[in-house]
Each structure stands twice: as structure tokens, then as C-alpha cells.
Amino acid sequence: MRMHPSYEMLRPGKKFPHVWCPGCGHGIVQGAIIRAVQKLGWSRDEMVMVSGIGCSSRMPVYVDFNSLHTAHGRAIAFATGVKLHNPKLHVIVITGDGDALAIGGNHFIHAARRNADLTVILMNNNIYGMTGGQYSPTTPIGKRASTAPYGTAERDFDPCALAKAAGAAFTARGVAYNALELEKLIETALTKKGFSLVEAISPCPTLYGRLNKEGNAVKMLQWQKANTINIKAAEKLPMDQVTGKIITGIFHDVETVPYTEIYDRIIKKAQGK
């Protein structure tokens, strides 16, 4: 019998089956993360997965890394402490659109500003799933949610643009439909020094899809396929063919000295070395 390639990185028999609904994109993102870590050949003992609260934030329970499931919005604050105390650890933050951009928005921008050496995987399903479908900071204007029965009146955040503006070293976006591209983006982000963000667009057929009549999980993934353009292709297309599409790929990638390395220099200075 052959084991699933992800099996060695999971915690079978403990907290499976997982909480994610049938058709949720989060499992695809989890698979992409695991394969990226496997490709890099990193040991589970040096991996720390830190999350907040929400559907995506349940992931650390399932993955056999050092795992820290924190409070709503606070994953990045905890992760900053883990990384600063022990810079040898690879710290991945798993978060959602509500967790990272609403309640945790302040930590998100400040971690990008100080260039904390973290890889943030923001699983964006455009809605609060765990509490039953309320609108989030990435619910597009006019779309329905349980707290927006007539459509939202608010504009949405672009997490990649926000992180870049705040000082991130690396920002990228992938979609659950294109799991291989997503895996590649995560692998690149993990090896990046400084604050890196991968926004993973993950369909929520149970709540967002149902409330907005976007069809079942298959239809939502088909919509992703039809409406996703890689940034390299998008750059060559006229504006009207790009508007309203999901642009994927690497948006921002600069070489930086991460916070932990700068702090090491401060230690040397304080010690008169």
C-alpha cells in the first residue's frame, strides 16, 4: 500500500477528520504548503505553524509541525516572538481574511513594516466561515453575506498591495484551482528573507458560494480557472481584459535584511563587539 505523499507530515488518528466543509479550498492550500516544505527538505522539528482563529487557522492541528493555534487576529504577534527568540525556526503563519485583515490588521502591517522574518499564508475565502458567513475585509462590494443581506456597502482590501505598501519583502497570490502554481509560490516565499505573504484564494462554497449563488465547489473552481490570469500574461493584455480577474503570481520581490538579523547586529553593538 502506498501512503499519500502528505501523510508523513500530517497527524492522522488525532484530529481527523478535519473541520473543513466538502468543497472548501483550504485542504488544497494545506497540501501545497506540505509539498513546498517537502521540496525544501526541511525537518518537521524546525517548522512552526502559527495561526489565529477561523476555518483556515485550524490547519496547525492537522499538520505535524510545532503548532501554535493562538487567539483571533494575534497569530503574527505570537509568531514574531517565536522567530525573534529562536531565529533558526521556520515560522509559517496561517491566517484568513478576517483574522489577518480585520482583527489582526494592525499586527499584519507592522510585521511587514518591521520586516519580521515570517511567511504568512493568507487563505482568502472572502467571508467569515466559522461564524457562519459574515462579510469580511475582502468581501467585494455588493456581495452578500449573512450580515450583508442586501450586499455589502464596504470596499475590500487587496492584501498583497497592503503588505507591499507596509514594507513586505515578498508578496504573491495563487488560487486553489492552480495548486501547482500555489505550491511554487509558497516554496519561494518560504526561502525569502524577511516578511513574505502568499495570498491563497480559497473557495467557500458552503457560505460565500451559496449566499452569492456562485454554484457548488466544482463551479467555483471552474470560475477560478476561467477568471485567473498570471501577472506575466496580464501585463501584455489590454486593461479591459484584466479588470475583474484574479491576478496571480509574484507581485513584489526584493532583497532585504530581516528584523532578526538587524537585531543580532544590535546585540553585537550593545556588547561592544
Next chain:
Amino acid sequence: MNKDIRLLQGNEACALGAIYAGCDFFGGYPITPSTEIAEEMALLLPKKGGKFIQMEDEIAGIGTILGAAAAGAKAMTATSGPGFSLMMELLGYGCMAEIPCVIVNVQRGGPSTGLPTKGAQADMMQARWGTHGDHPTIALCPSSVEESFKLTVKAFNLAEKFRMPVILLLDEFIGHMREKMEMPAAGELELYTHPQPTVSPAEYTHYGDGTSVGGPYASMGSGYRFNITGLTHDQHGFPTGRSDEIQWKMDRLKDKIEKHRPELVEVDQEFMDDAEIAVFSYGGAARSAQQAIREARAKGIKAGLVRPTTIWPFPDQALEEILRRVKTMIVAEISQGQLLGEIQRLNQTHTKVIPVQRYDGEMLTPNEVLNAIVEVTK
């Protein structure tokens, strides 16, 4: 060897006590009247290879020290009033996840922005019940600069041993008071660091040592992989909804205090052997109470001082015994009666209890306490 005697503020002594205790991580946010602690830590920590980080708010301050502590740091944050309010959710996280750390609250006048530069003792109940849910609390309350140092060391020891956040409940009066103190030599004060597990990673359970006090536990990145969550969890740290496991966890949190009260509770007593009037007071107010009972003794009044240095768990047993013994208990505090309420809860013998309170931003004076003592004798 020459004695190392210094003139220090309570806040400075707290920072130096933390360094003495082996603190190697500080995360916090500036707020009056606690900021000197952060400034001192920013200066001292990198010299010994430790880490200081100023976070974007107090929630991030406690969050980052909990993360660092989960990775093995001896970690601390310091704050005051509004910042302490912001920390409440993650204080509960630390209790639930059983992560050792020290949280200093230099109490100032409230509610809200209140009196940033003036002291108070009105966060006592918040320290106990500010975070939601049943949970254990340890809070220590220094009355002098020297105690600020020594109780900070004790706070770290208790955090390590009891696997939980320990609160150092300072107040602005002690935090900003300058006194001379003799610095303890290296090795003079006992330091406790929790043992590391010796079982194989396969056999390790993060909460499975059978006791939450003094047992071994591992840090993230040490080769023992485990899960930490704020959800109610089983002995492995995995979320649970099973009644038996919920009961186990909640009893574990409760028992770590209830079964170790004698080890935790410390009460300082002065002139209490034959006292008919006891003054009960802690922190800054206890300095005035101490002066008052000494002056009362000079007048021939049999007054004594009962001064806890552990405010949580509350010294129930010692208080009940004293309440049975004395004719009157005066409760001196800089609050509208948070301390008084605890005394009334314990006063089954209907001993006469007299409050002496001040909450106008000024220090309770020795005369105000003395007047109350003299009034009793009339």
C-alpha cells in the same frame, strides 16, 4: 567584597530583578507609569544576548511574549491601566495554554485613561477576574523598591513552576518611588527553571505529566512536537469537546492554585502578636499603614500590620485566623473597596471592619490611617 548599593526606582528594580531572574525576552508597548521598565529592558537585554521588541500595541506585547515563551524564553511584558485592559484576552490564553511569563501592571488611576501619572490599587479585581472564564491567577504586590526586585524574581520562578502567566501588581507609588537597595549577589536568590522532558518525543504529552506544577515541559523547536491552542484541549494539546477531558483540564488549572496555597501565599506581619487592631494593606498603601501602626504603638495602642505580598491567591487562611483574633480590622487601600470586599467575604466572625480609602489620585497618608486607628480606641 563591596556591597552593591543603589538608589533605584521601583520600576528600575523590577527590570533589574527580571534580568537577575534570567529574563531573555521583553515585548511591550509604552504606557505611563510603566515605561521605565521597557526602557531599562531595551538597554539591558541585548547586552546579555536577550531580545527586546516594542510592539504595535499591548495585545501584540503580550502575544509576542507568549510566542517567545512557547519557544523557551523567560519572557516579560510591562504595562499600566488601559494596556492591562487590552491584555486581558491573551492573559487567559496564557492560563489556558499554560505558558509561563510575567506581566507587570504598574497600577494607575482609572477607569479609562483616568490618571496616567497618579497611582491607584484598583486593578486588583481585574488581575483576578479580568479575563473571561474560570482560571488560575497568581499576583504579587511589592511595597518597596527592594521588594519590586525580589518579587519580580519570584514571579519568574512561579511562572516557570506553575506554567502560567504571573502578574506583578505594582502601583505608581512604588514604581516611581526611589529608595536605596542592596543588590543581591549572583546566586543569592533562588532561581527556578522548569525541567525539560526526558522521555522520547513519541512518549511525550505536553500536558500529560499528571501535574501542572513543577513537571517537565518542552519548548517549540526542541525536538518535541506538540500542539498549543486556546481551545480547551486534551493532554496532548489537541482541542476537545469531551466532558471528561474538559473536566480534567479545568480541574488541572484550578488545582495548581488550590493545592499549593501554602507555597504561594506570603503575608508579612508586624506587631501582630498581641494586636487588637489590625491594619490590612498591600503595595504602596501599606507603607503608610506601616508608619501608622508604628506611631500607634508609640501611643501605646495595640495595633499591627498585615501585609500580603501575594494578593492572588488571596491569603484566606491567614486572614480568617487574624479576623478571629483581633477586635477590629482596618482595611487601607487606594481604591473604592476592592480589598475591603475580600475581607468582608472572609469575615465570618463579624469582626468590626473599617475601610480607609482614598481614590483622588493622592497617596493615602500615614495620618489618615493613624486617625482611623485612634478613632477605634475612643
